[in-house]
Amino acid sequence: MIRARDIVKQYRDGDGTEVRVLDGLSLDVADGDFVAVVGPSGSGKSTLLHLLGGLDVHYQGDVEVAGVKLSGLKDKELARFRNQHVGFVFQSFHLIPNLSAVENVLMPSHFGAASPEARKRAESLLDRVGLLAKKDRAPVRLSGGERQRVAIARALFTGPRLLLCDEPTGNLDAATGAGVITLFEELNREGITLLAVTHEDRMSSAARRVLRLKEGRLVEETRPALAGGVS
Amino acid sequence: MRLAALSQLVRLSLARERRGAFFSAFGVAMGVGALVFFVGLGLGVGRVIRERIFPNDARLVDVVPPAVSLGSFLGGGKLDTPMVERLQALPGVETLYRKMSVRAPAASLYNGDFFGRKMRMGMDVLAVGVEPGLVEGDVQLGKFVDPGPGQPLPGLISTRLLEIYNNTFAPARKLPTLTPSLLVGFTLPVDFNRSYVTAPLPNVAVISSQVQVVGASDRALLAGVTIPLDAAIRLNREMGQDAETYSGITLVATSPGAVPGIMAAVREMGLEIDDQERRLAENVGAAVTLTTSALALLSILICVLAAVNIAHALSASVRARAKEIGVMQAVGASRSDVRNIVLAEAGVVGVAGGFLGTISALLLALLIDRLAVSYLPQFPFKPESFFSFPWPVVVGGVLLGLLAAVAGAWFPSHRAAATDPARTLAG
Numbered sequence: 071m072i073r074a075r076d077i078v079k080q081y082r083d084g085d086g087t088e089v090r091v092l093d094g095l096s097l098d099v100a101d102g103d104f105v106a107v108v109g110p111s112g113s114g115k116s117t118l119l120h121l122l123g124g125l126d127v128h129y130q131g132d133v134e135v136a137g138v139k140l141s142g143l144k145d146k147e148l149a150r151f152r153n154q155h156v157g158f159v160f161q162s163f164h165l166i167p168n169l170s171a172v173e174n175v176l177m178p179s180h181f182g183a184a185s186p187e188a189r190k191r192a193e194s195l196l197d198r199v200g201l202l203a204k205k206d207r208a209p210v211r212l213s214g215g216e217r218q219r220v221a222i223a224r225a226l227f228t229g230p231r232l233l234l235c236d237e238p239t240g241n242l243d244a245a246t247g248a249g250v251i252t253l254f255e256e257l258n259r260e261g262i263t264l265l266a267v268t269h270e271d272r273m274s275s276a277a278r279r280v281l282r283l284k285e286g287r288l289v290e291e292t293r294p295a296l297a298g299g300v301s
Numbered sequence: 302m303r304l305a306a307l308s309q310l311v312r313l314s315l316a317r318e319r320r321g322a323f324f325s326a327f328g329v330a331m332g333v334g335a336l337v338f339f340v341g342l343g344l345g346v347g348r349v350i351r352e353r354i355f356p357n358d359a360r361l362v363d364v365v366p367p368a369v370s371l372g373s374f375l376g377g378g379k380l381d382t383p384m385v386e387r388l389q390a391l392p393g394v395e396t397l398y399r400k401m402s403v404r405a406p407a408a409s410l411y412n413g414d415f416f417g418r419k420m421r422m423g424m425d426v427l428a429v430g431v432e433p434g435l436v437e438g439d440v441q442l443g444k445f446v447d448p449g450p451g452q453p454l455p456g457l458i459s460t461r462l463l464e465i466y467n468n469t470f471a472p473a474r475k476l477p478t479l480t481p482s483l484l485v486g487f488t489l490p491v492d493f494n495r496s497y498v499t500a501p502l503p504n505v506a507v508i509s510s511q512v513q514v515v516g517a518s519d520r521a522l523l524a525g526v527t528i529p530l531d532a533a534i535r536l537n538r539e540m541g542q543d544a545e546t547y548s549g550i551t552l553v554a555t556s557p558g559a560v561p562g563i564m565a566a567v568r569e570m571g572l573e574i575d576d577q578e579r580r581l582a583e584n585v586g587a588a589v590t591l592t593t594s595a596l597a598l599l600s601i602l603i604c605v606l607a608a609v610n611i612a613h614a615l616s617a618s619v620r621a622r623a624k625e626i627g628v629m630q631a632v633g634a635s636r637s638d639v640r641n642i643v644l645a646e647a648g649v650v651g652v653a654g655g656f657l658g659t660i661s662a663l664l665l666a667l668l669i670d671r672l673a674v675s676y677l678p679q680f681p682f683k684p685e686s687f688f689s690f691p692w693p694v695v696v697g698g699v700l701l702g703l704l705a706a707v708a709g710a711w712f713p714s715h716r717a718a719a720t721d722p723a724r725t726l727a728g
């Protein structure tokens with residue numbers, strides 16, 4: 071599902087010095103896998119996610135996601151890739167405040183092909199995340215966990231096979247976070263590939279593989295506690 | 302991006318930015334409204350000048366004999382029949398109409414009932430004979446030909462004279478206002494070779510005659526009475542005056558474009574052109590155009606300010622919506638999608654403002670015309686409307702609104718398209 075090779079990403083600091091956030095990073099994620107990327111805040115987890123999802127093109131190296139080679143894609147093609155092949159889930163949900171839940175879920179439909187079934191699909195996805203009854207509520211009238219479920223429904227709208235999640239439980243308390251993690255596990259069982267970056271253990275313990283970002287590269291984490299395997 | 306999706310997203314953000322959108326549209330409406338108003342005023346006043354004050358046909362050329370004639374030696378400069386034939390033969394001349402003044406003074410002494418009022422008044426009048434074709438269509442009674450000696454002569458009066466009479470002379474003397482149709486059939490005595498102001502022709506008897514008004518015409522003599530050409534010829538002959546040369550020829554060009562060529566050829570022939578009216582009309586028209594252009598320029602300035610205002614408002618709104626734009630990019634918006642959303646948003650504001658401004662201008666013009674009817678005193682050539690709004694002005698108003706808004710949105714839309722989602726979505 072994901073094949074990244076020799077990724078180098080650097081930012082210019084305020085004082086002009088170059089900071090290498092990703093430094094020759096390579097990554098392979100198989101179809102249907104559930105991978106957690108861990109690392110302290112500021113280690114480059116979000117940066118990695120953005121470039122895997124085609125939101126950032128300023129890097130060196132090759133990325134291929136869902137069979138699409140991202141390097142060299144034009145802006146329109148990249149937009150189409152984001153619309154069709156990946157779903158993003160963010161820490162702070164990023165719902166559009168003056169849109170109802172169902173309208174937020176429908177957001178990707180505006181940038182893809184027209185479908186008379188769009189609203190039906192949005193409603194069935196809200197049903198899937200347990201929020202059909204609240205489909206017409208504005209985000210402010212939903213709890214944090216509910217907002218994140220709406221965001222997940224939105225990420226799933228165009229039927230991507232890969233979800234890229236940036237600290238999806240970071241803004242949730244333990245109980246609601248656990249609910250969201252359970253939802254991710256269900257989605258993964260249905261065949262959706264998940265790549266979740268986090269600096270929290272409760273998320274990584276749900277994943278099948280845990281990778282640690284260290285000095286701009288990923289290293290496989292061995293976890294004796296999970297030696298028996300999770301499936 | 303599909304149009305339906307675009308319109309939905311535009312509706313969405315306009316609903317959010319209702320206040321800002323309203324003020325932006327209002328600014329556009331001010332500029333467009335002022336422009337449409339002043340252009341309409343200029344066109345309206347211009348129309349009054351062209352059609353009523355100086356109603357001259359762009360295809361007509363008035364030829365007169367030169368003031369100082371060299372014709373006696375050169376065989377030119379005299380408007381006699383051979384000259385008329387030469388004029389007729391000029392390229393671009395479709396037809397011509399001859400005119401001959403009655404070459405003696407004339408006076409009218411009116412003593413009797415004047416539309417329900419007793420009137421006794423004497424005054425000198427000028428009389429000119431014209432070919433019926435020139436005033437065809439303005440004659441409402443009988444045929445415009447010489448009825449023969451002793452019969453009342455058909456006469457046309459100037460529509461402009463009537464306008465001036467109705468709006469200055471009549472109110473001042475408490476006389477009734479007259480319409481052309483009211484005047485038709487009215488008969489007044491005219492004595493040829495009689496005058497209150499100049500000496501009559503020596504040894505020529507006075508010819509007492511009657512003139513019956515048969516209509517009013519733009520082409521009639523302003524300060525006098527216009528009679529059939531053959532009547533003028535007969536009168537001149539009866540009084541022993543020149544009945545062979547014409548006092549003027551009106552040429553009709555095949556098209557307005559042929560006029561300059563004809564004018565040059567006419568001058569070449571040693572004749573002059575009476576273009577006083579045309580020049581006056583052009584000068585007054587130019588003054589009106591200049592004034593309204595200045596006001597229109599001012600309005601365009603308002604439109605520019607409206608565009609700047611939109612640029613400001615949109616820049617702020619785009620900055621405030623950076624996250625939202627980032628979300629749209631994450632779910633599949635390309636940079637051009639983002640740009641189009643912002644441009645379309647401004648476009649809607651601009652069209653709404655342009656529409657509002659144009660409608661306001663039309664309503665204000667209507668109101669002013671109404672008020673002018675009831676509150677402005679009557680004056681000559683007072684029009685029913687001071688405005689003219691041909692459809693290109695109306696459509697142009699709306700389009701200008703669109704243009705101003707899109708111009709204002711240009712920079713903010715590109716800035717929005719340059720939003721870096723990786724930055725706005727992080728954290």
Ligand SMILES: Nc1ncnc2c1ncn2[C@@H]1O[C@H](COP(=O)(O)OP(=O)(O)O)[C@@H](O)[C@H]1O
Nearest residue numbers: 081091110111112113114115116117118724727
């Ligand atoms: N737009 C940017 N300009 C400069 N530095 C940046 C920018 N975005 C991120 N960084 C830096 O890159 C590093 C990694 O950031 P990020 O990927 O957001 O980390 P994480 O998600 O792991 O907390 C940080 O040191 C951050 O300061």
Ligand SMILES: [Mg+2]
Nearest residue numbers: 115116727728
């Ligand atoms: Mg981060």
